[in-house]
Amino acid sequence: MCLLVSLVVRVGVVGLGAIASQHLKSLTKIRDVELVAFADIVFEKAKEAAEKYGGNAYKDYREMYEKEDLDAVYICIPPFAHKDEVHLAAEKGIAVFIEKPIALTSEHAWSMVEACKKHGVVTQVGYQLRHAFPIVELKKLIEKGELGRLGIVYATYLCDMTSFLRTKSWWCDKTKSGGQIVEQVTHTYDLLRYLFGEPVEVYSYMNKFWSVDNPNYTVEDGHIALIKMSSGAIASIIATNVAASSYGGRHSWFLVAEKATAEFDAGSLKLYWRSEEKPYTEYNSREDLILKEDRIFIECVKKGEETPVPIEEGAKTLDLTLKVVKSWEKHAVVK
Structure with a gap:
């Protein structure tokens, strides 16, 4: 984990459902946060978010990771939809906020933990x-x-x-x-x-x-x-x-x-x-516990510090x- 050189945390979002809308509402209230990219398999949702908050819309998070310079990503997708979005983010040094449950199987969850630890990225699970x-x-x-x-x-x-x-x-x-x-x-x-x-x-x-x-x-x-x-x-x-x-x-x-x-x-x-x-x-x-947890995550990303609820906590609770x-x-x- 390393200190963020820029004072602004550039954030992307994967999944634009109900819980993502709550985080987006909170993130707009936090100084030093810039919402720059949104990805959803229903492209219209990503497009609507981009039009509302600014930034770019994507249908595939892989393309978003490749094209955007992200400091952090919010992963707000249903349990069954988790694939390699955490692993790829970790490989690119992107801090990960992930909603619960982080996976449907223990094996998948702990592979996420391993990837994040290997690349030393800041993580937090949405146990507000x-x-x-x-x-x-x-x-x-x-x-x-x-x-x-x-x-x-x-x-x-x-x-x-x-x-x-x-x-x-x-x-x-x-x-x-x-x-x-x-x-x-x-x-x-x-x-x-x-x-x-x-x-x-x-x-x-x-x-x-x-x-x-x-x-x-x-x-x-x-x-x-x-x-x-x-x-x-x-x-x-x-x-x-x-x-x-x-x-x-x-x-x-x-x-x-x-x-x-x-x-x-x-x-x-x-x-x-x-x-x-x-x-x-x-x-x-x-x-407002969503706002509170988002403030904690963003501060930890800026300082390069471990959050109070790192991704391994999500694996243990699963x-x-x-x-x-x-x-x-x-x-x-x-x-």
């Missing part, structure tokens, strides 16, 4: 929840030992994705998305690793009860996983993508530790202490989600 102020504060408390021994962790990820059927989205096809565990609840499993260490044992159940008669919706309707963590904590993850739309969505966490019980999410942290001297502490935050899937397929504990 790690940057949320309440999560950062909880991480500090855990590392300082202020919560004592960690006991029970309980997390939920409840949402409604059934509307995606009307748009015939790739998300509904498990061979393309990896399913809810791999594509969506990856955020939950990543935070689990970030806060409580690496998994030691994994056991899971999956269920199909809403989409059982719908051949166009092949992802799991819900799952429950039990995971023993290296920190000593035992975690239970409960998730569904077919909650009633009138319910909305929920991504919440609970932790019972030796010295406190915590309730938290990306916006708040409530700590109920056993000590009578300090019975309750609360942290609240309303942040491995955990694949173990959750494997446990159900094998009906066995996976270590």
Whole structure:
């Protein structure tokens, strides 16, 4: 990794879907960023982005890499679409921001990691929840030992994705998305690793009860996983993508530790202490986490420093989600 000589970070984007639009909106708010190139297999999307933000449009990211002088690239494509876009960027010394999940197989993910390490490029994975102020504060408390021994962790990820059927989205096809565990609840499993260490044992159940008669919706309707963590904590993850739309969505966490019980999410942290001297502490935050993670990435690119969420973190979290899937397929504990 090397210090960027120019003060301006020249950015290209591969994939111009919904998540790319969020990053583009954020990047326009960051000084020293120049959006110079856009690539999408649907050329009209690339052309629209180029007309809106300036720069050049491409149908093939390989051509974009060859013709453009890029400092960084945002890779915002569906899981099934990953091929060699990371490897080629690394070979050209281009810093890589990649959305989750970084691949559908462990082998593909770790080949990305190897390529980026070989060429020494700055990388970051789009696990924006790690940057949320309440999560950062909880991480500090855990590392300082202020919560004592960690006991029970309980997390939920409840949402409604059934509307995606009307748009015939790739998300509904498990061979393309990896399913809810791999594509969506990856955020939950990543935070689990970030806060409580690496998994030691994994056991899971999956269920199909809403989409059982719908051949166009092949992802799991819900799952429950039990995971023993290296920190000593035992975690239970409960998730569904077919909650009633009138319910909305929920991504919440609970932790019972030796010295406190915590309730938290990306916006708040409530700590109920056993000590009578300090019975309750609360942290609240309303942040634009996409903008925050983009600022972090751009600063690291400018300084030639490793980001807080390098690409190997994406590979490790993918491995955990694949173990959750494997446990159900094998009906066995996976270590």
